[in-house]
Amino acid sequence: MKRLLTALCFAALTCGSASAFPDKDVKIIVPFAPGGGVDVTVRFLSEVAPKYMDGKNLIVENMPGGGAVIGQTAGANARPDGYTLLAYTSSVVSNPMQKQTSFTYKDFALVNMYCFDPEVLVVPKDSPFKTLKDFIEASKTEEISMATPGHSTSHHLAAQLLEQHFGSKFGYIHSSSSAQQLTQLLGGHVQSSMMALGEITSYVADGSIRVLGLMSDANYAGAENYTRFSSLGFNTEWGAFRGVAAPSRTPKDVVKSLSDAFEKMANDPAFKERMDKAGFPMQVYNAEQFSKYVDEVAVIYEKLLKPAK
Amino acid sequence: MDIIYSSFATVLTPDVFFVLALGVLLGLVVGAIPGLNDTITLAVLVPVTFSMSPHYAFALLVGVYCSACYGGSIPAILLKIPGTASSVVTTMDGNAMARKGEGGLALGISTISSVSGGLFSAVVLMFFAPALAGYALRFGPPEYCALAVLGLSTVAGMSGKKVLKNLIVCVLGLLISTIGMSPQTGFPRYTMGVMLLYEGVPLVPMLIGLFGVSSVLHMLERLGNEREQGVPEQLPVVGKTLPSRALLISLAPVILLGSVVGTVIGIIPGAGMIMAIYLAYDLTRTRYRSLPFGTGVPHGVAAPESANNAVVSGSMVPLLALGVPGNSTSALFLGALMIQGLRPGPALFKENPETAFFIIVAFFVANLIMGPMGLCLGRMLAKVIFRISTLLLSGCIVLLCCTGAFSVGLDPVYIWVALIFGVIGFIMDKTGLPQAPLVLAMVLGPMMETGFEQSLVLSKGSFLIFFQRPISCAMLIVSALFCLIPVFTWLRAKLKTA
Numbered sequence: 001m002k003r004l005l006t007a008l009c010f011a012a013l014t015c016g017s018a019s020a021f022p023d024k025d026v027k028i029i030v031p032f033a034p035g036g037g038v039d040v041t042v043r044f045l046s047e048v049a050p051k052y053m054d055g056k057n058l059i060v061e062n063m064p065g066g067g068a069v070i071g072q073t074a075g076a077n078a079r080p081d082g083y084t085l086l087a088y089t090s091s092v093v094s095n096p097m098q099k100q101t102s103f104t105y106k107d108f109a110l111v112n113m114y115c116f117d118p119e120v121l122v123v124p125k126d127s128p129f130k131t132l133k134d135f136i137e138a139s140k141t142e143e144i145s146m147a148t149p150g151h152s153t154s155h156h157l158a159a160q161l162l163e164q165h166f167g168s169k170f171g172y173i174h175s176s177s178s179a180q181q182l183t184q185l186l187g188g189h190v191q192s193s194m195m196a197l198g199e200i201t202s203y204v205a206d207g208s209i210r211v212l213g214l215m216s217d218a219n220y221a222g223a224e225n226y227t228r229f230s231s232l233g234f235n236t237e238w239g240a241f242r243g244v245a246a247p248s249r250t251p252k253d254v255v256k257s258l259s260d261a262f263e264k265m266a267n268d269p270a271f272k273e274r275m276d277k278a279g280f281p282m283q284v285y286n287a288e289q290f291s292k293y294v295d296e297v298a299v300i301y302e303k304l305l306k307p308a309k
Numbered sequence: 310m311d312i313i314y315s316s317f318a319t320v321l322t323p324d325v326f327f328v329l330a331l332g333v334l335l336g337l338v339v340g341a342i343p344g345l346n347d348t349i350t351l352a353v354l355v356p357v358t359f360s361m362s363p364h365y366a367f368a369l370l371v372g373v374y375c376s377a378c379y380g381g382s383i384p385a386i387l388l389k390i391p392g393t394a395s396s397v398v399t400t401m402d403g404n405a406m407a408r409k410g411e412g413g414l415a416l417g418i419s420t421i422s423s424v425s426g427g428l429f430s431a432v433v434l435m436f437f438a439p440a441l442a443g444y445a446l447r448f449g450p451p452e453y454c455a456l457a458v459l460g461l462s463t464v465a466g467m468s469g470k471k472v473l474k475n476l477i478v479c480v481l482g483l484l485i486s487t488i489g490m491s492p493q494t495g496f497p498r499y500t501m502g503v504m505l506l507y508e509g510v511p512l513v514p515m516l517i518g519l520f521g522v523s524s525v526l527h528m529l530e531r532l533g534n535e536r537e538q539g540v541p542e543q544l545p546v547v548g549k550t551l552p553s554r555a556l557l558i559s560l561a562p563v564i565l566l567g568s569v570v571g572t573v574i575g576i577i578p579g580a581g582m583i584m585a586i587y588l589a590y591d592l593t594r595t596r597y598r599s600l601p602f603g604t605g606v607p608h609g610v611a612a613p614e615s616a617n618n619a620v621v622s623g624s625m626v627p628l629l630a631l632g633v634p635g636n637s638t639s640a641l642f643l644g645a646l647m648i649q650g651l652r653p654g655p656a657l658f659k660e661n662p663e664t665a666f667f668i669i670v671a672f673f674v675a676n677l678i679m680g681p682m683g684l685c686l687g688r689m690l691a692k693v694i695f696r697i698s699t700l701l702l703s704g705c706i707v708l709l710c711c712t713g714a715f716s717v718g719l720d721p722v723y724i725w726v727a728l729i730f731g732v733i734g735f736i737m738d739k740t741g742l743p744q745a746p747l748v749l750a751m752v753l754g755p756m757m758e759t760g761f762e763q764s765l766v767l768s769k770g771s772f773l774i775f776f777q778r779p780i781s782c783a784m785l786i787v788s789a790l791f792c793l794i795p796v797f798t799w800l801r802a803k804l805k806t807a
Contacts, residue, residue, distance in 0.1 A: 035355045035644020043359055043648070060356065065718040066504050098495075099507060145767055151495035171766040173450065174493050176759070179633045179640065183578050186631065189449030189767070202632065202654030277650040 021257050025057045028085040031071025033064040038087050048268040052261045076103035080247040082254035088245035090154045093298050097305040109255045112262035113243035113290040116283035117196035118216035119158045122209045124188045132213040132227045139168035146170040147193040149178040155194040157304050158238050196240050198280045220281045259287040316670040328365045332372020333678045340380020343521045344713010346393040347377035351641040363649045367668050375675040378617045379423040383687045386415045390520045395582040395617040398590045402609025409605050410546045416687040417550040418607050419614045422564050426615030427676035429568035430622035435669050442630030445576045451775050454760030455784035457753040460584045462788035463591035464746045475746050482750025493762040505722045514714040514726040519744050521710040522731025528703040547691045560611045567615030575623020578635045582620045583752045589616035622672045629665050
């Protein structure tokens with residue numbers, strides 16, 4: 001009898017907590033140092049979070065180091081109760097393919113994507129290339145120098161995709177940060193560069209660089225006139241995605257309520273205004289859309305990164 | 310001009326001024342603690358600024374950034390442990406002065422030089438930022454490679470009689486710097502599957518080990534000797550702080566030189582503080598060849614200290630004018646700007662001139678506050694450090710070293726890095742190998758490698774690219790001269806005797 005009662009109590013407790021998720025603050029691990037794009041956008045989310053999480057807070061914890069592996073490992077090994085989340089970016093997909101990690105991108109239940117920064121091909125202002133077509137045609141016959149913010153970054157892979165698709169040839173200049181990459185481009189030391197839309201808006205407005213092509217067909221504010229890569233038959237949606245994920249064994253209903261909450265946060269006007277002011281392009285995917293997209297992208301990563309290993 | 314006046318008015322309002330002073334004090338303290346530095350502190354503070362008004366936020370950050378590298382000189386002088394990487398060079402002459410009983414004077418010179426260097430570059434930032442930012446952009450791969458060569462060539466000039474030992478250490482540093490992922494091919498080198506090494510040997514724990522941990526080993530050795538012989542070592546006195554007028558006048562050109570070098574190097578994104586302090590020190594050495602550098606020469610304190618504070622405001626030039634941070638610390642300002650809803654980039658000066666000039670003026674004022682505050686803290690620390698027992702002091706240092714190393718990457722492995730380099734540093738001291746070239750080579754190795762490989766990609770394999778570009782060619786010629794100076798002096802000496 002006693003045992004039955006305990007079991008009943010326990011069932012009642014677990015039931016109660018499941019229906020009232022969250023009943024305490026939720027922690028989100030940002031595997032990068034504070035002040036970067038991922039950190040700042042997650043903090044924007046945390047600002048509006050209490051409104052959609054029964055007044056509970058979204059607490060940001062930075063765990064930089066090891067090329068984000070330290071924080072990502074902590075996220076994968078966290079207790080799967082939905083109270084510890086991970087800021088999920090493309091490096092969760094690429095790190096396990098390049099380094100010895102204890103997790104793969106499949107060890108996470110995806111919750112929501114709130115930001116998609118599409119890939120753009122940019123050239124210095126006085127570049128001889130005027131259109132995307134010019135550039136691609138030229139790159140088939142001569143080697144064009146191409147700046148990236150690092151070897152095996154998503155920007156490097158984007159350029160490799162072009163090489164595969166069009167037979168282009170690029171001489172890579174790998175910098176160690178996007179700041180250095182930008183200096184190379186602004187100074188006219190390289191002929192072209194793969195970057196994220198959000199990084200370049202103010203330089204395009206200022207006239208110091210030009211956008212030749214955008215690797216996405218979606219609509220972004222200020223990007224209406226950019227040539228899409230799909231016009232040349234290159235249909236991959238490529239860019240830096242910023243999302244949220246929980247450990248894979250998190251109960252389905254918890255993931256669902258998190259997903260709903262984050263979708264509402266991402267559509268909050270205050271959040272949208274913050275993102276817009278800081279120049280981050282928005283795109284919101286729910287759990288299924290995000291998982292489908294990551295699965296597609298992971299196949300491409302696998303193809304490009306595996307031989308390099 | 311109006312905007313500068315109104316920015317001064319904003320900075321000098323009591324509440325903003327108080328926050329700025331608080332930032333300066335915080336910067337001094339974290340700078341003085343080995344292991345904590347400006348980057349770590351700003352990383353902690355940037356998220357905190359989320360809920361602050363822009364004025365408070367930037368006043369706090371500017372205060373910390375400005376004074377941390379000066380705070381680093383306090384333990385460098387008193388204990389021969391650089392509080393931050395930027396005071397590595399100050400240990401050489403600064404600590405030698407303290408051992409002679411001129412610790413107070415060394416602190417005073419360091420303060421005057423730091424404040425002058427900071428003010429110099431703040432003025433440059435105030436009036437010439439947009440123009441100079443364009444100059445920073447002229448640095449492409451060949452220029453970075455040549456700059457690294459120039460930095461390394463100062464080792465040859467630094468050596469004096471110990472050329473061979475210096476070169477051995479320099480090569481060792483270059484070899485260590487090759488550990489990690491190759492920047493151009495992504496291939497892991499000498500990582501032995503250790504996660505930490507993929508990113509290369511981390512610099513800050515290494516410095517903590519080389520200087521902090523090794524100094525504790527020295528203290529313990531001294532303690533052992535005292536116990537055997539029963540004669541406690543004579544404790545140095547702090548002495549007077551302010552330099553005489555004659556000394557100050559003779560130091561003025563050195564401080565000016567350091568300020569110029571620091572500002573110029575600071576503006577070049579990625580060139581960094583370490584480069585600036587070595588260049589300033591070496592140029593001073595070349596100018597005052599008769600002085601016995603390394604034995605407690607005031608010039609050896611003034612040069613690096615004016616240079617490192619000049620780098621601070623210098624590194625804000627490309628950040629404010631172009632949105633390109635000059636180093637990892639000023640990169641954190643990018644995040645702070647974004648948090649305040651400002652988009653960093655070339656439009657900042659046009660769209661938000663109030664914020665841009667507020668930051669610049671805050672740098673100017675922070676340098677002024679830093680002087681008196683730093684002197685008080687320095688003298689206070691000096692009295693405490695010289696009074697407490699060596700045993701207690703070494704215990705405190707070990708504790709600070711371990712927590713400092715851990716805080717760099719929040720991983721216990723970093724403590725091991727510090728301990729290993731502590732033993733290496735101790736062995737180097739015992740065998741008369743200097744640590745300075747090791748640090749320089751570790752910092753410049755990756756810059757040289759990346760610049761070299763990138764240049765060859767650009768030139769499609771031709772080495773001529775290094776000589777066709779004027780800046781790179783000029784720097785290579787200057788480095789060749791640096792390397793030849795010892796040869797010339799040797800030749801001249803030979804001819805005289807013959």
